[in-house]
Amino acid sequence: MHPSDHLENWFQGQGHWASTPPGQWQSWAWQLQNRLTSPAHFERHLTLSGEERQGFRHAANRLSVAITPYFFNLVDPADPECPIRRQVVPRGAEALVSPGESPDPIGEEAASPVPGLVHRYPDRVLLMATNQCAGYCRYCTRGRLVSNAADHHFLPRHEQALDYIRRHEEVRDVLLSGGDPLLLPDSRLDELLGALRAIPHVEFLRIGTRVPGFLPQRVTPALCGVLRKHGPVWLSLHFNHPRECTREAREATERLALAGCPMGSQSVLLRGVNDDAQTLRSLFHRLLMMRVHPYYLYACDCITGSAHLRVPVSRGIELIRSLRGHTTGYAVPQFVIDAPGGGGKVPVNPGYIAESGPGERTVVRSYRGTLHEYPG
Ligand SMILES: *Cc1c(COP(=O)(O)O)cnc(C)c1O
Numbered sequence: 595m596h597p598s599d600h601l602e603n604w605f606q607g608q609g610h611w612a613s614t615p616p617g618q619w620q621s622w623a624w625q626l627q628n629r630l631t632s633p634a635h636f637e638r639h640l641t642l643s644g645e646e647r648q649g650f651r652h653a654a655n656r657l658s659v660a661i662t663p664y665f666f667n668l669v670d671p672a673d674p675e676c677p678i679r680r681q682v683v684p685r686g687a688e689a690l691v692s693p694g695e696s697p698d699p700i701g702e703e704a705a706s707p708v709p710g711l712v713h714r715y716p717d718r719v720l721l722m723a724t725n726q727c728a729g730y731c732r733y734c735t736r737g738r739l740v741s742n743a744a745d746h747h748f749l750p751r752h753e754q755a756l757d758y759i760r761r762h763e764e765v766r767d768v769l770l771s772g773g774d775p776l777l778l779p780d781s782r783l784d785e786l787l788g789a790l791r792a793i794p795h796v797e798f799l800r801i802g803t804r805v806p807g808f809l810p811q812r813v814t815p816a817l818c819g820v821l822r823k824h825g826p827v828w829l830s831l832h833f834n835h836p837r838e839c840t841r842e843a844r845e846a847t848e849r850l851a852l853a854g855c856p857m858g859s860q861s862v863l864l865r866g867v868n869d870d871a872q873t874l875r876s877l878f879h880r881l882l883m884m885r886v887h888p889y890y891l892y893a894c895d896c897i898t899g900s901a902h903l904r905v906p907v908s909r910g911i912e913l914i915r916s917l918r919g920h921t922t923g924y925a926v927p928q929f930v931i932d933a934p935g936g937g938g939k940v941p942v943n944p945g946y947i948a949e950s951g952p953g954e955r956t957v958v959r960s961y962r963g964t965l966h967e968y969p970g
Contacts, residue, residue, distance in 0.1 A: 606841035609667040610639050622811040625662040626728065632659075636683065640671035649684030656899065658741035659684055661729040665808050668837050677835045677867040680903070684732055688899035694934065697738045699896040701936025708758045710750040714938050718767035718798075721755050723775035723786060728808035731832075733862060733903050735895040735932070740773050756789050759796065767798040769830075776805040780816050787824035800828035802860070807831065807838045810846035818853035825854045831886055834861050834868050839880035847884040858889030861927065863913070869905045871916040878917070878925040888927035890939070895932055907931065907942060915944040919961025 608619050618624045630636055633650045642650075653659050661682045669683075670676045705714045712720040725740050734740060750773070759765050768790055775783065790796050805812045821827045829850060833839060847857060859881050861868065868874055878888045891914070894904045910929050917926045930939040948965055949957040956968045 604839070604841040604844060605668070605837065607667065611663050611667070614663075619664075620811050622809055622814070625664055625809055625811055628663050629660045629729070630663070630666055639666070640669070642683075643674055645686045646683055648686030649688055652686065652689045652899075653684040656688060657684075657730050657732070657734055657737040659730060660727075660741070662809050664811065664842070665729055665838075668840070675866055677873070678837060680866050681731055681733075681834060681864065682729055685902060687902040688732065690901060691898055692901040695896045695898045695900065696934075697898050699735060699898075699934055700932045701934070702736070705936055708754045710752075711755040711758055713758075713762075713765075714936065717764055718769065719759060719762075719765050720769045720771050721752075721759075722750050722772050723752070723770045723783075724750055724773035724778055726777050727772065727774040728777060728805055728812070731804070731862075733864065733894050733897060733900045735897050736772075737897060752786055752789070756793075759790070760793055763795045766795055767800070768796055769800050769802060771802040774803050774805055774808075775801045776803045776812055776817065780820050783817075784820045784823070787820065787827065791824050798828070799824065799826075800830060802830045802832070804832040806843050806846045806850070807833050810840075810842040813846035813849050815849070818849050821850065821855055822853040827855055829855045829857045830889060831857055831859050832861070833859050833877065833881060833886075834864060836873065836876040836880050839877070839884060844884045847886055851885045857884075857886040859886045859927070860890045860892065861888070862892045862894050863905045863910050863929075864894060864903045865905050867903070869909060869913070871913055874913055875917060875921060875925070878927065879921070882922065882925055887924055891927040891929045893929070893931045893942070896934055911942060911944050915961075918944070 608614055611619060633642055633647060636642055650659060659682070665678070665682070668678045670678070673679070702712045705712050707713055710722040722739065725742060727740055730741050759768060770786070778786070787799065790799055831847070850857060861877065863869060868877060881888050891910070893907055893910055894900055914926065914929045929942050931942055932938070933940050946959050947956060948959045953970065956970065958966050958968060960966060
């Protein structure tokens, strides 16, 4: 077990980069400039398997490889199956196409009235603010648009999306996603949030981001100032493994909380990463201590080349059952499938109703398995 898997041990350190001046290490620009992107970068610190080398060759026309030195530091170089490594280092299996997989698994293109905007639900839209991320998750549902690996040249043009939202008064909730919106320059984010706040019918603003996990250095006082200025801005943070909950990440979420941002998390259930009860429990407990409420646990989208990372839905339900009632309710996210073909997020829950008649009585099963009758 990695030392930081213990809940009380909040990992902090520069590891392989111990000789880098702390001032540089703390600079998000330095972290971005020094991202590991090629096999040679990785081979300085660990030995890539044949499977991984093959993955790098394929990544060039699928989804770029990039991770910050900060995030790489969480990889255990001695463990080829390290749960951090599996999320960001490509494998040859990404070239396999399995049944049901597609490059746009949740049908976003069909629900996109203007480029870079998805309008799937009655009162809210998703706006892709940028095509860049601090790092690239190998199971990315939007690999077709982000990172520009295959020269797809998706360059979000905010004006068209803003016009659409201005014209659609039913849109009261705008989710900025991407790419990672927190990679925009402060001034650009300020303008975008300002433009949205100027639309009278838009009341709820939120940002989906993995920056606190990949690049906590980006959460500067200036960025927090922008979020505070346009607040409340809710944040959905992406964390998958307790080891990602480092002291730096905790300090970043603390700054965000003090800037008035309510925070939820979105995690993806991934094979060999977090598909066991102890890892999930530890992840959700840590998130609570970081002031983050676990919001959604996703079944991994059926993106092309993701079969090696997906977990059966039945296993996900079993894992949720092992949490509900056994630990703090706040620590149990909603398990969802983002429905293939564009049905939106569908909750999938363990069943707790043992018997129900028409109006007379309902028999429920408790988390311990005991049966209880409710008269109605
Ligand atoms: C996930 C998502 C939302 C937000 O859904 P909530 O259940 O409100 O968190 C909105 N639009 C799109 C297209 C989404 O994928």
